[in-house]
Amino acid sequence: MLSSEIRYFLAVANAGSLSAASEQLFVAVSAISRQIQRLEAQVGMPLFDRHARGMVLNEAGEIFAHQVRKSQMDMEYALAEIKGLTAVRRSVIRIACTDGLAFSLLPTLLAEFRQQNPAVQIIVKVSNPQGVAERIRTGECDLALQFSLNPERGVEVAGAWQAPVLLLMHQHHPLAQGEFSLEALSRYPLALPEQFTTVRQLFDLSCQMRGCTLEPVFTCENFSTLFHFLLHTPEAVTICSAFTVAQETRDYALIMRPMGIEQLSHRTLQLQTLSGRKQSAALTLLLAFLQQRLSATENELRQRWLA
Secondary structure (H helix, E strand, O other): OOOHHHHHHHHHHHHOOHHHHHHHHOOOHHHHHHHHHHHHHHHOOOOEEEEOOEEEEOHHHHHHHHHHHHHHHHHHHHHHHHOOOOOHHHOEEEEEEOHHHHHOHHHHHHHHHHHHOOOOEEEEEEOOHHHHHHHHHOOOOOEEEEEEOOOOOOEEEEEEEEOOOEEEEEOOOOOOOOOOOHHHHHHOOEEEOOOOOHHHHHHHHHHHHOOOOOOOOEEOOOHHHHHHHHHOOOOOEEEEOOOOOOOHHHHOOEEEEOOOOHHHHOOEEEEEEEOOOOOOHHHHHHHHHHHHHHHHHHHHHHHHHHO
16 A cells, blocks of 8 residues: 555665665666655655665655654554454564573563463564664564663663673582672683673673673574583583573573672663554553563562572
């Protein structure tokens, strides 16, 4: 139900060039170019920065694209409502999350939710923090669960819970009891996530502020890989949130320890939705379920590790 100008505009915005959009739409480059020029004339300013390698949305284009996508979602919701598809029993929910939350916490909670609502279909998209923010802003996903340092533009926070960076190690690790310094970690195999993660960024910042250089012996963007490296390396240490391994600390005789560094507490686990978007009946149920269960989990973790 979109006009040609809007369809072509979104295709170029997503593909990054006229030629790539042409291949996707099976429409001549010249026709797409004319429609975009016509749209820009209607708007009264350019919507793209044009480069030799392609076209990138400028600030005006980002604003316009956001509104177009929001209008699309509103239309889809209206059509679904008309067709009677807003009932919980026939809903699809799309969730974006970061890797650490996909490891154990989110699948456990979703399994519990589906026991109560077995007909709800759930699609989970795992991305890096920038990808999660983009998926929720563009409306590709209905809600997001991620660790955040700062508020996200165009996103409504439906819930936030304290999620400081903690050390994870075996219960019989030499650092499992008593006081220790950040420098003491240099004596043990350190396994760390990639630098684009919020947990690694806070950890590196803490090291820099103390003039402490810590080199990991093992680095991976996938937390499951870090976790299994830790299980098979008794003296290894890694970093994560207590939410990430809430159940695993019991199952595998692991312990989490705070480092007593203020910067490592500047992070929250956030439940996010697109600002201004209408919610289906199933999504409203899931949000309420996650808010209740995450609050209960935070209370339990606070007694064990966060106090």
